[in-house]
Every structure is written in C-alpha cells, then in structure tokens.
Amino acid sequence: MTVQTPPPSADIAETLLDMGRRARAASRALGKLGAKDRTRGLNAIAAGIRAAAPEILAANADDMAAGRAKGLDAAMLDRLALDEARVEGIAKGVEAVAALPDPIGRELARWTVPSGLDIARVAVPLGVIGIIYESRPNVTADAGALCLRSGNAAILRCGSESARSSRALVAAMRLALGAEGLPEDAIQLVPTQDREAVGHLLSGLEGQVDVIVPRGGRSLVERVQMDARVPVIGHLEGLCHVYVDGAADPDKAVAITVNAKMRRTGICGAAETLLVDAAIAESLLPELTEALEAAGCELRGDALARAIVPAMVAAREEDWSTEYLAPILAVAVVDGLDGAIAHIARWSSGHTDAIITEDQAAADRFFADVDSAILLHNASTQFADGGEFGMGAEIGIATGRIHARGPVGAEQLTTYKYLVRGTGQVRP
Amino acid sequence: MTVQTPPPSADIAETLLDMGRRARAASRALGKLGAKDRTRGLNAIAAGIRAAAPEILAANADDMAAGRAKGLDAAMLDRLALDEARVEGIAKGVEAVAALPDPIGRELARWTVPSGLDIARVAVPLGVIGIIYESRPNVTADAGALCLRSGNAAILRCGSESARSSRALVAAMRLALGAEGLPEDAIQLVPTQDREAVGHLLSGLEGQVDVIVPRGGRSLVERVQMDARVPVIGHLEGLCHVYVDGAADPDKAVAITVNAKMRRTGICGAAETLLVDAAIAESLLPELTEALEAAGCELRGDALARAIVPAMVAAREEDWSTEYLAPILAVAVVDGLDGAIAHIARWSSGHTDAIITEDQAAADRFFADVDSAILLHNASTQFADGGEFGMGAEIGIATGRIHARGPVGAEQLTTYKYLVRGTGQVRP
Numbered sequence: 001m002t003v004q005t006p007p008p009s010a011d012i013a014e015t016l017l018d019m020g021r022r023a024r025a026a027s028r029a030l031g032k033l034g035a036k037d038r039t040r041g042l043n044a045i046a047a048g049i050r051a052a053a054p055e056i057l058a059a060n061a062d063d064m065a066a067g068r069a070k071g072l073d074a075a076m077l078d079r080l081a082l083d084e085a086r087v088e089g090i091a092k093g094v095e096a097v098a099a100l101p102d103p104i105g106r107e108l109a110r111w112t113v114p115s116g117l118d119i120a121r122v123a124v125p126l127g128v129i130g131i132i133y134e135s136r137p138n139v140t141a142d143a144g145a146l147c148l149r150s151g152n153a154a155i156l157r158c159g160s161e162s163a164r165s166s167r168a169l170v171a172a173m174r175l176a177l178g179a180e181g182l183p184e185d186a187i188q189l190v191p192t193q194d195r196e197a198v199g200h201l202l203s204g205l206e207g208q209v210d211v212i213v214p215r216g217g218r219s220l221v222e223r224v225q226m227d228a229r230v231p232v233i234g235h236l237e238g239l240c241h242v243y244v245d246g247a248a249d250p251d252k253a254v255a256i257t258v259n260a261k262m263r264r265t266g267i268c269g270a271a272e273t274l275l276v277d278a279a280i281a282e283s284l285l286p287e288l289t290e291a292l293e294a295a296g297c298e299l300r301g302d303a304l305a306r307a308i309v310p311a312m313v314a315a316r317e318e319d320w321s322t323e324y325l326a327p328i329l330a331v332a333v334v335d336g337l338d339g340a341i342a343h344i345a346r347w348s349s350g351h352t353d354a355i356i357t358e359d360q361a362a363a364d365r366f367f368a369d370v371d372s373a374i375l376l377h378n379a380s381t382q383f384a385d386g387g388e389f390g391m392g393a394e395i396g397i398a399t400g401r402i403h404a405r406g407p408v409g410a411e412q413l414t415t416y417k418y419l420v421r422g423t424g425q426v427r428p
Numbered sequence: 429m430t431v432q433t434p435p436p437s438a439d440i441a442e443t444l445l446d447m448g449r450r451a452r453a454a455s456r457a458l459g460k461l462g463a464k465d466r467t468r469g470l471n472a473i474a475a476g477i478r479a480a481a482p483e484i485l486a487a488n489a490d491d492m493a494a495g496r497a498k499g500l501d502a503a504m505l506d507r508l509a510l511d512e513a514r515v516e517g518i519a520k521g522v523e524a525v526a527a528l529p530d531p532i533g534r535e536l537a538r539w540t541v542p543s544g545l546d547i548a549r550v551a552v553p554l555g556v557i558g559i560i561y562e563s564r565p566n567v568t569a570d571a572g573a574l575c576l577r578s579g580n581a582a583i584l585r586c587g588s589e590s591a592r593s594s595r596a597l598v599a600a601m602r603l604a605l606g607a608e609g610l611p612e613d614a615i616q617l618v619p620t621q622d623r624e625a626v627g628h629l630l631s632g633l634e635g636q637v638d639v640i641v642p643r644g645g646r647s648l649v650e651r652v653q654m655d656a657r658v659p660v661i662g663h664l665e666g667l668c669h670v671y672v673d674g675a676a677d678p679d680k681a682v683a684i685t686v687n688a689k690m691r692r693t694g695i696c697g698a699a700e701t702l703l704v705d706a707a708i709a710e711s712l713l714p715e716l717t718e719a720l721e722a723a724g725c726e727l728r729g730d731a732l733a734r735a736i737v738p739a740m741v742a743a744r745e746e747d748w749s750t751e752y753l754a755p756i757l758a759v760a761v762v763d764g765l766d767g768a769i770a771h772i773a774r775w776s777s778g779h780t781d782a783i784i785t786e787d788q789a790a791a792d793r794f795f796a797d798v799d800s801a802i803l804l805h806n807a808s809t810q811f812a813d814g815g816e817f818g819m820g821a822e823i824g825i826a827t828g829r830i831h832a833r834g835p836v837g838a839e840q841l842t843t844y845k846y847l848v849r850g851t852g853q854v855r856p
Contacts (some may be wrong), residue, residue: 028773032797070784113818117807126801126829210829231659231830252852259854345456367847369460371552379545379850388855389846390541401554401638401843402659402831415829418817419795420808424680426687 012192016200019155019188020208020353023128026155026185031125033182035102039231041182042098042145046091048176049141053087059168060137068160075266079136080161088142093393097145100392103411104151118421121170123414125151127210130201131225131395132157134216137165143213144173144187146395150413157201159216161365162195167191169426198223204230213408215396218323233403233412235396237323238268239349240381243340243366245357246279246384252378253284254291254355259380260354262295268397269352269384272319273330273339281291281308281333297327318336320347337362341369348372350399352384373398373405440620444628447583447616448636451556454613455581459553461610463530469610470573474606477569477597479513487596488565495589496785503694506590507564518569519595521821525573528820529840532579546849551842553579555638558629559823560585560652562644565593570821571641572601578841581614581688583637585629587794588621588645595619617661626651641836643824646751660842661831665751665823666696666779671768671794672716673785674707678804681712681784682719687808688782690723694753694823697780697812701748701758703768709761710736717759722740725755732761748775765790770795776800778827780812801826801833 030038049056060082067077082090103123110120129152131143139407140158147154158166170189178184190197202212202224212232216226221236242260244253260271276285284310289299299305300319301312312331319330334340344353354376355366363377374384386394386407394407396401404412458466488510495505511820531551538548539719557580559571568586575582586594594617602612618625630640630652640660642652649664663779670688672681688699705714713736717727717782727774729735729740740759747758748771772781782804783794783816791805802812802825822835832840 087636111818115811115816117804117811117816119817127799153525207800229654231828233830240761249852255852255854263855365847371459371555372845374846374848376545376848377850379848379853380855382855383543383545383848383850388541388543390539390544390546400659402661405843407847415833417800418802418834420802420804420807420811421791422805422811424677424684425807425811426683427691427808427810 007383010363012194012196013200015050016193016197017205017208019190020128020205022185023153023188024157026183027125027127027151029032029183030148030151030153030186030370031312033151035103037182038102038148038151039098041148041180042094044176044180045148045173046094046098048170048172049087049091049094052172053084056087056168056172057082057084059164063162063164065310068191068312072161074421076135076161078297080165082137082165086138087428090138093138094141097142097149097393097410100149100410102149103414108416115425116423117425120419120421121416122419123416126413126415127154128153128155128208128290129158129208129413130155130212132198132201132212132214132216132220134159134220137169138161139311140166140169140189141173143395144388146410146413148186149410152338152413155188155190155201157190157198162194192194202228202230213395218417231403232400233398233408234400235268236351236399237349238270238351238384238397239273239321239323240269240271240351240384241275241340241348241353242271242381243275243334243344243353243355244277244284244361245340245362246277246356247359247362248277248280248284249358250284250287252314254288256354256356256378256380257288258291258295260382261292261297261329262327263380263382265327267382270321271354271381272324273332273347275334275343276305276338277340278304278333279336281305282358283308285331286334292329297329299331301331302333305331308333310331321351337365341366344370344372351397352376352381354379354381437609440622440624441628443620444618445636447618448556448633450613451581451583451616452636454611455553455555455579455690457611458576458579458581458614461579461734463532465610466530466576466579467526469576469605469608470522471603472571472608473576474526475602476516476524476600477519478524480596480600481512484515484593484600485510485512487592491590491592500589504563504589508593510593511563516564518566521566522569522573523640525570525577525821525838528577529579531842536844539621543853545676545853548847548849550847551615551844554841554843556581556583556636557841558585558637558640559585560626560629560640560642560644560648562587562648563589565590565597567643568594568597569601571823572598573625574821574823574838574841576614576750577838580841583616583618583629584827585618585626592619603657615650627655627824630656630658641665641823659831661826661836662828663696664777664779664827666698666812666825667749667775667777668697668699668779668812669701669703669772669776669781670682670699670809671703671762671772671781671783672705672708672712673765673768673787674788675782675787675790676707676708676712676714676784677786678712682716684782684784684806684808685716686719686723687809689720689725689757689811690755693809695756695810697810698753699757699782699809700752701760701775703760703771705735705764705768706732706761706765709733712762713737713759727757727758727759729759730761733759736761745801751777765793769794772798779825780804782807783808
C-alpha cells in the first residue's frame with residue numbers, strides 16, 4: 001500500500017513508532033543503494049509528481065478552500081496555492097536535486113599513521129530525519145528529495161494548512177519509488193495533524209529518529225528545541241542586518257540595502273535592521289530613506305536616525321528583535337564599526353549579516369568579529385540561499401552552531417565514519 | 429581572583445548563570461586572539477601545573493583519603509591517584525595540545541558562484557562548551573587545554589571523587605592564563621558538586637552554553653541526553669565487536685582478539701563481544717579461547733560456542749549489551765558475514781567494530797554495511813583513540829551521528845561560518 005491514510009486517534013503513538021521502524025528499515029536499504037539508484041529514484045519522483053498533477057491540484061484546491069474558510073491572509077494563501085506551473089516547478093526542483101553530486105561515500109580525508117594504519121573518513125547518511133515544517137507544499141517535495149539524495153529516510157510532518165496537498169505529493173513520490181523497486185518508506189508523511197504526533201516524533205521513536213529538522217516560525221523551532229530528545233538542526237529566524245560603514249560607496253549602499261530589504265520581504269535572508277555609521281549618516285541616511293520609501297518600505301528609526309530624518313516612525317526596543325518578514329525596516333545610527341558589531345552581537349539571530357564598505361580593514365574586522373552563519377561584504381543579504389551558494393536545493397538555513405551552519409543541502413545531511421585498514425596491527 | 433570557591437547552596441543558579449556570562453565574555457575575547465596567543469597560554473598552563481604540583485598532590489591526597497573512606501574500589505582509586513610522574517604527564521599532555529595545529533581560521537572550502545560572489549567556509553570556535561565528566565583528574569587539564577586550543581571557553585563539571593584535585597588543577601590553569609594577560613574565565617570549574625548545578629548547566633544558562641560534552645558512564649550520558657536543552661556531543665559506551673571471518677588469518681585473529689580485549693580492559697575501545705564465523709569456529713574457537721583464558725579473560729558463550737568449547741560459561745541475553753570494562757568477553761558463533769552484521773546492527777553502540785579477514789570483499793562489505801563511528805579491518809579495536817588517529821589529544825569518542833563521530837579532538841570542537849565577498853551584488 002503506497003498511500004498513507006490517517007490512523008484512529010487512539011493509535012497515534014503506535015502509528016508513529018511503526019513509521020519510525022519502517023523509516024529505519026528503509027534507511028538501511030537506502031544505504032546499500034548506489035548513487036545511480038538514488039538518482040533514478042529522484043527522476044522517477046519528478047515524473048510521478050508530473051503524472052499526479054491532477055490529484056495534487058485537486059487536493060490543493062481543498063486546502064485552499066479550507067484556508068479561505070479559516071481566514072488565512074493573502075500572503076499565506078499565496079504560499080499555499082499550487083497551479084500547473086508550480087507543480088511543474090516542484091518536479092523541476094526534484095530533477096535539480098537528482099542532478100546534484102551524490103554526497104554519500106565521498107572520502108573526506110585519508111591519512112596513514114605511524115602504526116601503519118590507513119585511516120579514511122567517509123561520508124555516510126545521517127539515517128532517519130524527521131522534518132517538521134509549515135505551510136508551503138513544495139517543502140514536502142524538496143525535503144523528501146534532499147533526504148533521498150543524501151541516503152536518508154525522511155519522516156515529514158507538514159503544517160495543517162497544506163496537509164491535503166502534501167498527502168497527494170507524498171503519495172505520488174512513494175508510488176514512484178515503489179515502481180522503481182526502491183524503498184517507498186524512504187519518504188513518509190505523518191498521517192495526522194494531531195499535535196501529539198509531533199511529541200512522539202520529537203521523542204525519537206525509541207531510537208529510530210536520528211535528527212530533527214524544524215523549519216518554520218520561532219514558536220515551532222522553540223518547541224522543538226525544548227522537547228526534542230534527539231539532535232536538532234535548528235533554523236531560527238533570520239534577523240539580518242545591513243551595516244553601512246563610513247567608507248561605503250553610496251551607490252552600492254543604496255542598491256544593496258533596498259535589495260536586501262525589498263526584493264522579497266518574506267524570506268529569512270531579508271534584512272530587518274539597517275545600521276548606519278554616524279560618520280556618514282547625515283549625508284547618506286536621507287538618500288537611503290528616500291530609496292527605501294520609494295520601494296514601499298516603512299522605516300522605524302532610533303533617536304539619532306530621527307534627528308536626521310524626522311519623518312521616520314520611532315523604533316521601540318522590540319523593533320531590534322523583530323523579524324518583520326514585511327516591508328518594514330528598523331534603522332539605527334551606530335558609532336562606527338564597533339557600534340555595529342556591538343548592536344549585531346546583542347540582537348542578531350546568527351543568520352546573515354552584511355557590511356557595505358570600501359575599507360578592506362573594516363570588512364576584515366566585521367568578518368572576524370561578527371559571529372553569524374553567513375557574513376557578506378558588499379552584497380545583499382538575500383543571497384543567503386543554498387541555490388545562490390551553488391549547493392542546489394536546501395532544507396533551510398541553520399542558525400545553530402553544531403553540525404551545519406548556513407544553507408543545509410544534501411552534503412550537510414550527512415555524517416561520516418572512519419574506515420581503518422590494517423595488516424594485523426595490535427596496540428602496544 | 430583566580431581561585432574559585434564554592435557558593436552558598438542557595439545561590440547555585442545565580443553562580444552558574446554568572447559563570448555562563450563570564451564564559452561567554454571569555455569566548456568573545458578568545459575569538460580575537462591569534463593561534464600564537466592560544467599556544468602561549470597552553471604552554472603557560474603546562475608550566476603552571478608543574479609549578480603547582482605540591483598543591484595538586486596535596487589536594488589529590490585528600491581526594492584519595494575521601495575515596496578510601498567512601499569505599500571506592502582499587503581500579504577507581506588507581507584512576508583517581510596522582511603522583512609526581514602523573515602530574516608531569518598532565519603537563520606534558522597540555523604541551524602536546526600546545527603543539528597541535530591551531531584549527532581556528534582555517535579555510536575549509538572556497539569557491540566562486542555565477543553571481544561573482546566569492547564564498548569561503550572558515551573554521552570558528554563552537555563558543556562555550558560545558559563538559560561533564562567523571563573521576564579521572566587528568567580530564568580536567570585535557571578538556572580545558574583542548575577547548576583553549578580550539579578557541580572555546582570551557583565550563584568544567586568534574587566528578588565528586590576528583591573535585592579537590594580538579595580544583596587545584598583549574599586554579600593553576602587560571603593563574604597561568606591571568607599571568608599571561610589571557611582571559612582566565614576561558615577555563616572555569618563548577619565550584620559545587622550539588623547535582624542541581626548540572627541541571628542548570630544542561631539548561632544552557634540562558635543561551636550562554638553552546639554545546640554540552642558528557643564524558644562518563646551510561647547513566648550520566650543518558651541523563652544529559654534527556655535533560656539538555658542545548659546540543660550534546662555524546663559519548664556513549666563502547667560496545668565494541670571483533671568479528672573473526674571464515675577467511676581470517678588465524679594468527680592475526682588470535683593476536684588481535686587478545687589485544688582488543690585484554691591490552692586495557694577499562695577503556696571504551698576494548699572489545700566486549702567476539703563473533704566467530706561458524707565456518708571456522710570449530711577449528712579456531714578452541715585456539716582463541718585458550719589464548720584469551722591464558723591472558724586472564726573469562727568467556728561467556730552462546731549455545732553454538734559452548735557446543736565447541738563446553739567449559740565456557742553460558743551467555744545470557746544481557747551479555748550482548750554489557751560494556752564489561754573488565755576481563756570478560758561475550759562470544760557468539762554467527763552465520764558468516766551476514767550473521768555478524770546482523771548481530772552488530774542489533775547490539776553495537778556505534779563506537780568501534782572490527783573484522784578480521786583476508787577476504788577483501790568481506791572487509792569491503794563490513795565497511796559498507798556496519799554503521800559505527802570506527803570500523804577496522806585486521807587491526808585491534810584498542811586503536812580507537814585520538815592519539816592513535818594522529819589527532820593529538822581527544823575529549824572522548826563520539827557515538828552520536830551529528831557534528832562529530834569518533835575521536836573528538838580540537839578540530840571537532842569547531843564549527844564554521846561563511847565569508848562572502850562581493851563587489852556590490854544585489855540578487856535579481
């Protein structure tokens with residue numbers, strides 16, 4: 001049976017545990033496949049999604065109707081909506097993952113030690129990955145595909161808004177795997193939106209889940225970090241800063257700031273705070289303000305910024321820690337590079353921060369002293385993206401400190417083991 | 429003040445939080461130091477430990493007296509005991525860490541993408557590391573030194589048996605750092621053995637702790653994994669297997685098995701289970717048994733093993749999951765390579781497992797299908813050690829799947845950030 005159906009509510013624990021066991025079995029089977037088998041499976045999945053477009057669109061129409069009835073706002077409905085072009089985009093995304101280099105089995109390092117042992121560090125899958133995410137149905141396909149590319153079994157837990165669309169997508173993906181003789185349990189979708197299911201998943205399902213990847217808003221990520229009994233590769237919010245240094249090229253400063261904030265305001269790499277060096281604030285802030293407002297951005301300034309541009313709304317304390325994901329930008333005038341570094345150390349979520357300057361020494365110090373996953377010099381924060389990094393698809397941008405930071409692509413969904421080749425060595 | 433004194437018990441939460449804040453400040457200061465400063469600090473620590481030998485030995489004598497009064501067994505007392513030679517060994521260990529390549533700032537990868545952005549992945553410290561460990565006082569110096577080498581601030585929580593020795597060691601280490609003008613709060617010791625303190629540390633101290641490294645027995649590691657609200661680099665037990673394949677060279681099989689079990693029985697890389705291929709069990713098991721028993725090892729066999737060597741004690745189910753850390757070995761006769769792989773998949777702790785065979789195809793399949801941090805072909809499991817891997821000192825052998833597996837040395841105590849150099853790029 002390839003289509004998963006919801007369990008009776010009393011059986012949630014048993015259902016999840018069974019999913020965990022099947023995921024483990026699938027991950028063992030995946031481990032014995034070669035890169036070509038995984039590529040074949042991914043291409044079959046892309047074809048299967050195309051073939052199932054009518055069912056996927058019908059399911060999405062039901063999600064959209066339920067979303068409208070529930071009063072979802074226009075932005076959320078847009079993220080949820082699928083049409084033929086978007087389904088084709090999802091299939092193309094899976095094909096792009098199929099075209100990525102396979103990360104499994106790569107020799108990451110190899111050396112010989114004085115005892116004569118030959119030691120190799122070789123990439124292997126993480127195992128079973130639980131992915132908990134919100135609304136957008138394309139994440140279902142992206143996450144499943146990235147896990148398969150990296151030899152991992154995926155247990156997906158989608159948001160309730162996209163549950164019908166995700167179920168149709170996963171059914172198509174599993175059908176395609178099964179038809180190719182590949183383990184269809186490599187991609188499973190939790191068949192209930194009951195929150196209890198998330199709790200079971202976070203418990204690790206008696207050791208069957210190796211890693212949890214939460215992808216969503218702050219409350220989801222915080223719940224996961226609090227309750228998970230297995231490792232988490234966390235994706236906190238993107239509270240990204242653009243610092244315009246005294247030695248900035250004004251044209252670059254304006255173009256980058258407007259792009260960083262306004263190209264797309266709803267992504268985690270969008271800038272949320274602009275820091276302007278006091279040394280050039282008087283000359284540059286009016287120009288920056290004008291360009292941002294012309295692009296439709298609301299500005300909220302600190303006292304120093306409002307002294308220069310009095311029309312600006314006054315920023316409150318919480319503006320420095322708010323991920324607007326909207327055309328709003330907090331603006332502070334800071335005391336040079338040190339002031340910018342101190343502001344970022346206090347408020348950044350460790351995601352992505354940029355400096356605009358022609359002073360190489362200032363850029364070097366910004367790179368050394370700011371501790372975020374991604375630092376940019378003279379480029380827009382909106383480049384914080386696995387595709388723009390040349391990593392193909394990504395499952396998100398990790399803001400934690402261990403295992404993976406920044407874009408999490410197929411390579412980041414691996415671990416390694418040591419293969420030690422001897423000739424009879426015993427340890428003295 | 430460089431010597432830390434215990435707090436009034438009511439103030440444990442505040443004391444720990446203050447330690448966390450001071451560790452964070454020290455980690456920021458460490459981040460601005462260069463490799464030469466860290467090396468200078470490490471050499472000063474080694475000298476400081478030598479100079480403080482009388483105080484350290486006096487404190488250790490008190491620990492030993494308390495340990496005897498508490499009824500610690502001879503093996504535990506031996507692990508706890510220091511003398512001048514052992515203190516010199518601890519100092520030399522710190523000098524060995526000083527001689528290691530500094531892992532911070534290394535460019536791990538660098539590439540250019542079509543947008544023209546130049547992307548570099550650069551190693552940075554994890555930040556603040558909480559290390560929770562048991563009895564042996566040398567861990568105090570090793571862990572503090574490895575954290576300093578990798579630019580991390582350490583909050584150490586030692587076992588109660590070695591508390592006085594550890595306090596004297598940490599006092600010497602902090603004094604040495606302070607005298608060199610380096611941040612002495614880079615190495616702090618929790619000044620109370622109250623278990624409540626561990627709870628606070630595991631909570632992450634309001635975001636001041638980035639990673640917890642537990643190093644100790646199963647109950648410690650399980651408590652840490654259950655209660656930690658921050659990432660854990662876990663070191664579970666070493667339930668290591670030696671599989672003697674039908675195509676094994678009998679001399680290598682005997683020498684490696686005896687060494688893997690008996691060289692030192694109390695370390696995590698010691699073998700706990702011997703698996704013998706049924707194809708050669710009848711000819712080889714008596715010889716293996718004789719050699720192991722001659723070395724002082726007790727054997728506990730399954731029914732098939734006892735059919736060949738009837739004098740063997742009968743193994744019970746729990747023998748397959750017991751880390752003896754003693755001269756006892758569980759023995760099972762398995763149905764060839766597949767039987768060995770199945771036994772290991774069921775019982776291994778994912779630490780270290782070895783195959784003895786002259787059949788390259790069997791070794792290759794063992795390497796592919798067994799999923800442990802370290803796999804060895806024709807070599808003793810006792811090589812599972814950072815020093816033997818050429819990594820210098822280690823803080824333990826990680827058995828988890830994320831961030832680091834196998835020996836955790838200075839390089840494994842780092843993470844990375846991306847430095848992206850642009851020329852004004854905005855994202856289309």
